[in-house]
Amino acid sequence: xxxxxxxxxxxxxxxxxxxxxxxxxxxxxxxxxxxxxxxxxxxxxxxxxxxxxxxxxxxxxxxxxxxxxxxxxxxxxxxxxxxxxxxxxxxxxxxxxxxxxxxxxxxxxxxxxxxxxxxxxxxxxxxxxxxxxxxxxxxxxxxxxxxxxxxxxxxxxxxxxxxxxxxxxxxxxxxxxxxxxxxxxxxxxxxxxxxxxxxxxxxxxxxxxxxxxxxxxxxxxxxxxxxxxxxxxxxxxxxxxxxxxxxxxxxxxxxxxxxxxxxxxxxxxxxxxxxxxxxxxxxxxxxxxxxxxxxxxxxxxxxxxxxxxxxxxxxxxxxxxxxxxxxxxxxx
Ligand code: ACO
Numbered sequence: 001x002x003x004x005x006x007x008x009x010x011x012x013x014x015x016x017x018x019x020x021x022x023x024x025x026x027x028x029x030x031x032x033x034x035x036x037x038x039x040x041x042x043x044x045x046x047x048x049x050x051x052x053x054x055x056x057x058x059x060x061x062x063x064x065x066x067x068x069x070x071x072x073x074x075x076x077x078x079x080x081x082x083x084x085x086x087x088x089x090x091x092x093x094x095x096x097x098x099x100x101x102x103x104x105x106x107x108x109x110x111x112x113x114x115x116x117x118x119x120x121x122x123x124x125x126x127x128x129x130x131x132x133x134x135x136x137x138x139x140x141x142x143x144x145x146x147x148x149x150x151x152x153x154x155x156x157x158x159x160x161x162x163x164x165x166x167x168x169x170x171x172x173x174x175x176x177x178x179x180x181x182x183x184x185x186x187x188x189x190x191x192x193x194x195x196x197x198x199x200x201x202x203x204x205x206x207x208x209x210x211x212x213x214x215x216x217x218x219x220x221x222x223x224x225x226x227x228x229x230x231x232x233x234x235x236x237x238x239x240x241x242x243x244x245x246x247x248x249x250x251x252x253x254x255x256x257x258x259x260x261x262x263x264x265x266x267x268x269x270x271x272x273x274x275x276x277x278x279x280x281x282x283x284x285x286x287x288x289x290x291x292x293x294x295x296x297x298x299x300x301x302x303x304x305x306x307x308x309x310x311x312x313x314x315x316x317x318x319x320x321x322x323x324x325x326x327x328x329x330x331x332x
Contacts, residue, residue: 069171139173234319256270256317
């Protein structure tokens with residue numbers, strides 16, 4: 001979908017937070033039958049962050065949000081709407097967005113969670129764009145926050161090596177004379193729902209009741225090889241759609257920031273789209289797959305590591321359970 005260019009929705013600022021505890025591939029060798037060599041060559045992951053007991057997605061999201069608010073030069077009371085993309089929210093309800101609203105003191109803000117698995121942050125950006133362009137909101141805080149360590153099966157070596165915890169945030173507004181979103185492409189294919197799923201009913205906060213025993217928390221399932229193929233094909237097609245709608249080609253882009261699930265997926269996508277390696281941002285080696293937090297954390301780090309400047313064109317591409325996929329082309 002091409003977007004009107006007059007005062008488009010722009011990313012005013014970004015922030016990120018990852019827990020202190022680092023779990024390396026060597027540490028995982030003590031937990032399951034695996035090796036650093038297998039994990040590194042199959043996934044590109046060297047380490048991931050693991051939240052401390054009681055460190056909730058809303059805590060991590062609040063810290064990422066506070067960094068983004070400080071950079072934007074706005075106070076929490078300026079926020080009209082908080083959107084949190086997550087598949088591992090603090091509770092079934094209230095929403096993680098409500099916990100976060102309280103933690104940062106955004107007293108004027110409406111708050112809700114949205115869920116499109118690893119594509120959640122980009123879906124959130126498109127939802128935010130509708131509120132901003134219609135005038136229903138002026139300032140939106142969008143957060144991706146995950147505690148995947150709670151839902152990973154730590155006895156399944158095929159999945160437990162892949163995921164981590166963390167959060168990323170962005171402040172979105174429309175500002176005169178500032179570039180922003182140029183186009184987007186969203187899609188889903190629910191017929192593949194079983195390929196990647198997590199059953200319902202877990203809680204990460206106890207409200208004074210007995211905490212849910214770990215043995216009762218459902219664990220994530222992923223048919224990795226099938227998901228791999230779907231991810232590469234869907235992301236390539238989605239990226240091409242969004243680029244065509246923006247009237248841009250790969251040569252126009254400064255950077256491609258894609259979902260950080262596996263270095264081989266990132267490389268296969270780059271090959272399909274013919275993106276030179278130096279345009280592809282990669283941080284999967286540091287954090288593994290942090291689902292809805294992947295893209296905002298990558299965007300935050302890419303700004304410094306790829307020296308992004310105003311006017312640079314970016315392609316953001318996500319893919320996740322559902323299946324869902326999303327692409328956004330924007331001018332930074
Ligand atoms: N250590 C050692 N051996 C392992 C490990 C491990 N951690 N995990 C699996 N193996 C073994 C398997 O048992 C298998 O052994 P076998 O041949 O004797 O049966 C062998 O390695 C190959 O297993 P595959 O699953 O075929 O390995 P593959 O090369 O496909 O890599 C992986 C698996 C990394 C999961 C890959 O398929 C992948 O990245 N898939 C996509 C993940 C993704 O994109 N997720 C995005 C969405 S996530 C979300 O939405 C929440």
